[in-house]
Amino acid sequence: MLEVSQLTRFYDEFKAVDNVSFNIAQGEIVGLLGHNGAGKTTIMKMISGYLEPNEGSIKIDGIDLQLELKRAQRCIGYLPENLPIYPEMTVAEYLDYVGDIKGLASQEKIDEIKRVIHETDLMDKLLSPISTLSRGYKQRVGVAQAILGKPGLLILDEPTNGLDPTQTEQMRKLIRELSSSATVILSTHIMQEVEAICDRALIVRHGQLAVDASLNELRRSNHLLLTTSMNADELAQQIANTAGIVTIDSIQAEENNPSICRYRITVAEDTDHLALGAHINKELISQGAEVYGIGEERRNLETLFREVNSAPLSGAAEEAKNAA
Structure with missing residues (x-):
């Protein structure tokens, strides 16, 4: 659905994005992670067509964004971090306005507005001025405008920014539901956000793609x-x-029972952890030992994120950091 190849972007002499490449398949929810200033928003703006890369290419559903901008953008729904909305408009008026901008025909626009207000649970707020809405409902309006017209790619920049815990959980549920009909890429600096809803994570560090892997990996x-x-x-x-x-x-060791011992076993690359664990379990039991548990140590994303951002920089990334 989305093919990003060797994407590079300069701001004057500063290289904000450095040779970034990745592909996202239909129906995936992918988190784009990085510290503030890592290059996340610049990547999102280039994917949306708002910003042109200095080098590289972007294809959306096979359409080259630079060669066929308008056609490619019809495949995109974009929720920027700070959505430009008109506070004096009602929700209905705003969605009608967005439908016109997207070129939806009259009946199609009506049908789409009905669909998106149902999917985002905005029916009770349809005639409310946007200025009267809570932050959570304003974000829902932002998602509603993004999915109007049934785009195949949703780009969500910090979708839960400023939301309270209840609103955050509601937004996560909505994003999971949207992935049944669209590919979702969301930018965030919140690890829990990615762990809660994403299939895969891309970690950007000083403009370079440092990690591209599934959450299970x-x-x-x-x-x-x-x-x-x-x-x-x-x-x-x-x-x-x-x-x-x-x-x-x-x-x-266990505080209340010193006879219970705990160990961390470092395993060689390409070793079958399950088979090795079963072998160790069998060996110890055969020697009369009690085995209370053996299993793979699981890392959380926050730990990995710290490891990635504390690792030595490549030459290009070091230059970018020094120039910042």
């Missing part, structure tokens, strides 16, 4: 966590030479 680590009655010396004797095991490190 990102949560995986190269460690197993083992809880057993076996002490460290015995454990090393039993499994240290097992294929796939790199190191075995003791971690804190």
Whole structure:
């Protein structure tokens, strides 16, 4: 649905986006993550056609954005971080106005407005001036205008920014529902946002794409966590030479029961964690040890994000950081 290839954008001498490439398939919800100033919003603006890249290409449903801008933009629904809305208009008037801008025919526009107010639960606010709406309802109006005309690609920039916890959960539910008929790319600096609703994460650092992986892949680590009655010396004797095991490190014991020991086992790349865990479990039980638990250590996205942003920069990214 979306193909981004070698995207680069300068602001004068500053390289805000540096050779970014990724593809997003139909129906995916993808989170674009990064610190403020990392290049997220610039990427979103280029994908929407609002900003032209200095280098690279963007294709939306096979349409080259630079060669056929208007045609490609008809496939896009865009919710910017700060939506330009007219506070004196009612919700109905505003959606009618957006329908005209999108070139919807009279009956199609009526049908679409009915559809989007139902999907965004705005029926009770249809005749309310936008100025009287809460932040949560204003965001719903923003989503409603974005999905008007049934675009195949939704670009959402900080969609839960400023929302309270209840409004945030409502917005997440709405985005999940929208993905049944559209591809969604959302920009955010909130890790929980991506973990709650996205299939995949792109992490941008100083204008470069540092990570592109599914959330399941990102949560995986190269460690197993083992809880057993076996002490460290015995454990090393039993499994240290097992294929796939790199190191075995003791971690804190159970406070109320020192005889219960916990270990972090570093596993070699391309090792089947499930099979190795089953083998260790079998070995320890055969030696009369109790095994209280063994499984893969799972990372959260916040931990990974910190790791990515504390890693040494590439030469190009270092230059971009110094120029900022």
